[in-house]
Amino acid sequence: MTFAVISLILIAIAVWRLPSAIRSGRAQRSLCLTIGLLGLALLLGEQLVGGRLHEVVPNSPVLLKHMFGVAAAAALIDYLCAVHGRRVRRHLLLLGAAEASLAGLFFLVLPRRAGGDFDDVVALHLGDARLDAYLAVFYGFLGYSMIAGASIFWTNRRSVPRGLARTGTTGLAIGCTFGTAYTAWRIGVLGVAHIANPSLAFTDAVSDLLMAAAILLIIIGLVLAPLRSLARYVRHQRAIWHMYPLWSDVVTEFPHLSLGDRRRSRVRELLTVGGRDIDAAHIAFGVRDAMHVLLRWGSAPGARATVSSDPVSEAQWLRAALLRKASGEDESAVDESTAIERQLRGPSAEIRWAAEVARHYNTEVRA
Incomplete structure (x- = not known):
C-alpha cells in the first residue's frame, strides 16, 4: 500500500510537470520521464493493478514492471548526461537491446502459467536456466545503470550549488549506491540458487531493505527539484x-x-x-x-x-x-x-x- 501511494504521487508529479518538460530542454524531459516510469513500475507491483493484468495476460505485470524499471533507469542516465552535456547513444542502444531481450525471453522462453499470484513465475522457477537468462538481462542493465548513476552523481556532487539541488544529488548518489548493492545481491542469490540450492527463497530481508532504501532515496532525489518548482508555482x-x-x-x-x-x-x-x-x-x-x-x-x-x-x-x-x-x-x-x-x-x-x-x-x- 505504501508503494501504491508513492507511485500515484510520482505519476501525479510527472503529469503536472509534463507540459513544461515538453517545452523545456532534454534534461527536464528526461527527469519527468524518469519520475513517471518509476511510478508506473511501482504501481504494476501492486496486486490491485498487477492482479488485473495477470488475468488478461498471465504474468505480464512482471514483464511490464521490469521494462518500465529498465526504461526509468535509462531515463535517469539520460538526465545525468543531459545535465553534464554527454552523449548517450551507447546507453540508448543498450536500452533497446535490453527491452527487446526481456520481451523476447518472456514470451518465447520463460515458463508462465495462469492463476496464482502474478509474480509466481519468479518464485516457482528460481534456478531454471530460462528464468536466469531473463533476470540476467534485467539485473545486468539495472546494475550497469546504477553503477553509472552512482559514479556520475558522486563525482559531480560538490559542483552542484548548496541547498536542495545538492541535497537531491546526494540522495540520488546514495540511492544509486544502494541500487548497485541490491543488484549485486540479487545476482548473488541467482548464482547460489542456480549452482547449489534451487529451493532458495528469492526474496529476503537484505534484498527488500536494499531495494526499499534505493527506491526511496532515488525518489527523494528526483522529486526535490519538482517540489521546489511546485513551491515557486x-x-x-x-x-x-x-x-x-x-x-x-x-x-x-x-x-x-x-x-x-x-x-x-x-x-x-x-x-x-x-x-x-x-x-x-x-x-x-x-x-x-x-x-x-x-x-x-x-x-x-x-x-x-x-x-x-x-x-x-x-x-x-x-x-x-x-x-x-x-x-x-x-x-x-x-x-x-x-x-x-x-x-x-x-x-x-x-x-x-x-x-x-x-x-x-x-x-x-x-x-
Whole structure:
C-alpha cells in the first residue's frame, strides 16, 4: 500500500510537470520521464493493478514492471548526461537491446502459467536456466545503470550549488549506491540458487531493505527539484491572486498603457498551469508603472507627490488616487524631482512587495 501511494504521487508529479518538460530542454524531459516510469513500475507491483493484468495476460505485470524499471533507469542516465552535456547513444542502444531481450525471453522462453499470484513465475522457477537468462538481462542493465548513476552523481556532487539541488544529488548518489548493492545481491542469490540450492527463497530481508532504501532515496532525489518548482508555482499563483484586483483596476483606468491584457478572469488565472514567474513579474511591474501615472491624482495641488514605503499607507494612497481618477477629477502637475521615492527592486522582491500592497488594497476595497 505504501508503494501504491508513492507511485500515484510520482505519476501525479510527472503529469503536472509534463507540459513544461515538453517545452523545456532534454534534461527536464528526461527527469519527468524518469519520475513517471518509476511510478508506473511501482504501481504494476501492486496486486490491485498487477492482479488485473495477470488475468488478461498471465504474468505480464512482471514483464511490464521490469521494462518500465529498465526504461526509468535509462531515463535517469539520460538526465545525468543531459545535465553534464554527454552523449548517450551507447546507453540508448543498450536500452533497446535490453527491452527487446526481456520481451523476447518472456514470451518465447520463460515458463508462465495462469492463476496464482502474478509474480509466481519468479518464485516457482528460481534456478531454471530460462528464468536466469531473463533476470540476467534485467539485473545486468539495472546494475550497469546504477553503477553509472552512482559514479556520475558522486563525482559531480560538490559542483552542484548548496541547498536542495545538492541535497537531491546526494540522495540520488546514495540511492544509486544502494541500487548497485541490491543488484549485486540479487545476482548473488541467482548464482547460489542456480549452482547449489534451487529451493532458495528469492526474496529476503537484505534484498527488500536494499531495494526499499534505493527506491526511496532515488525518489527523494528526483522529486526535490519538482517540489521546489511546485513551491515557486504556488507562491506566484498566490501573489497573482492577491494582485489581480489592483492590477485589474489600474488596467481599467489606464487602457492606453501597456499594463497587460485581462484575457483571463481571476479564477482562470488561478487555474493556469506552467511557470507563472513571468506573469507575476509582469503584473507587479505593471502596477508599479501605473503608480507613476497616478501621481497626478495622488495628492492635493502643490503637495509633495510621494508614496510611503509602508505597504498599508501605499495601499491607501493607491485607493485614494484611483478613486480621484475614476471620479473625473482633474490631474495635477507633478514635480518630477518629487516623484516616487522607492529603491529599485528585482522581480522577486517587486512581486513580494506588490502582493503585500495588493492584500492591503483589497482590504481597503472591501471596507
